[in-house]
Amino acid sequence: MASESKNGNAETRERILSSAEKLFAEQGYDSTSIRDITAEAECNVAAVNYHFGGKDKLYIETFRRLLIDLRDRRISSMRRDMSLETDPTLEYFLESFANAFLEPLVDGSRGRLLLSFFANEMTGSHLPKGLFLNEFIRPMIQVTTEGLERTGPPLDPQVARMCMMSIVGQLLHTLKGLPFFSNPEGPPLVPTDLGTHIQHVVRFSAAGIRACAAPVEAS
Amino acid sequence: MASESKNGNAETRERILSSAEKLFAEQGYDSTSIRDITAEAECNVAAVNYHFGGKDKLYIETFRRLLIDLRDRRISSMRRDMSLETDPTLEYFLESFANAFLEPLVDGSRGRLLLSFFANEMTGSHLPKGLFLNEFIRPMIQVTTEGLERTGPPLDPQVARMCMMSIVGQLLHTLKGLPFFSNPEGPPLVPTDLGTHIQHVVRFSAAGIRACAAPVEAS
DNA sequence: TGACATTTCAAACACTTGTTTTATACTGAT
């Protein structure tokens, strides 16, 4: 039965990583057992400890690879968009960001998995400190700051980052909440397609950003 | 007929609920064992199954109580605020909402616990379907819609709800992300106090809402 | 008081967990 997938030596390690990625994302760290993973990867339970040195190490390696991949996809997607227009508007930048941000999270294979990963990491973190901030957040801040400076009004750096937090918050909440608001019976509370929500976030946020640029008015 | 006259029997039940609330929130469902709970509640392991019929039932009961309490605190806080002003502005409403939304999540005892609860529920739900939407989301939609209609520009109902999603998304993301951006070394990426972020969200969102009301028209 | 239901508890049950051990194959170099 174990025909073609049973070959290579280094391949076992890859199969474990692949299975772990899937199962950790679907079920979280605690609910995924080593035996779940090795069953999916069609190898022995001891293989995880042999190749990775423990369940926790495997988890870190799995998540690290996912993070790097996600970051690179987003950044290259935005850079490509921004190089297409000679004089992009704020709305253009925001839509490019929204798409670059969401696309990796919704496309079939690893999309929902990444979302679950993040949700699981928010509570009990099994990752080394600083990895998330330095290898993931900072590069994203870098490229979005560039885009904002180029297309938006002049902003204080901290304010600009708060604006980006506002947008990310909206996008994440939309993605997580949208399936939730799919009403089994009765009219939908909000539009059910993601595109409409993206348009909303773009319009909403463009106005928000411009309002944050206006000098503080005495009240 | 057991009952309330005697505190001995009912007290065990309460202690279990209290301990479960704390531990489930701190560690999540899977990582909290019945023995953890009964140790904290100083009772026998069998007590959980006797009083609640199982770990899952205990979890549901725990979360249900927390949700109802959170909802009521928020709604009464907003209604109080809105009754104080005869002609409240949109900004006033938004600030009232932001405070009502965040206050229960940051005040010492149960604040972080609630946040963890939500995060844990986002991934693997252990709750009966519909409870969250009908008993928690809908009442909040009701009161926020009232506030928006009273203080903001005329909005299509679906658009109004998307605007509220935008605000909730910002607030949740701020709350979860803020401790994350506390930079161990170097200058902070964003302001570290919640008040500044609330001010930002209010300003950002007021402009966003007004922009969503304007018909698509050259200006 | 005795009879009865409710509540508590220690112990056991059946099962899963991550990890380690021991043994067996396979590799490539000497």
Next chain:
DNA sequence: ATCAGTATAAAACAAGTGTTTGAAATGTCA
């Protein structure tokens, strides 16, 4: 062919899981 080094596998290990059992307390009411 011998030898180290690597990789896989079956089995065992110790600890922890939710739940159940059966007996002892405890309270309630006739």
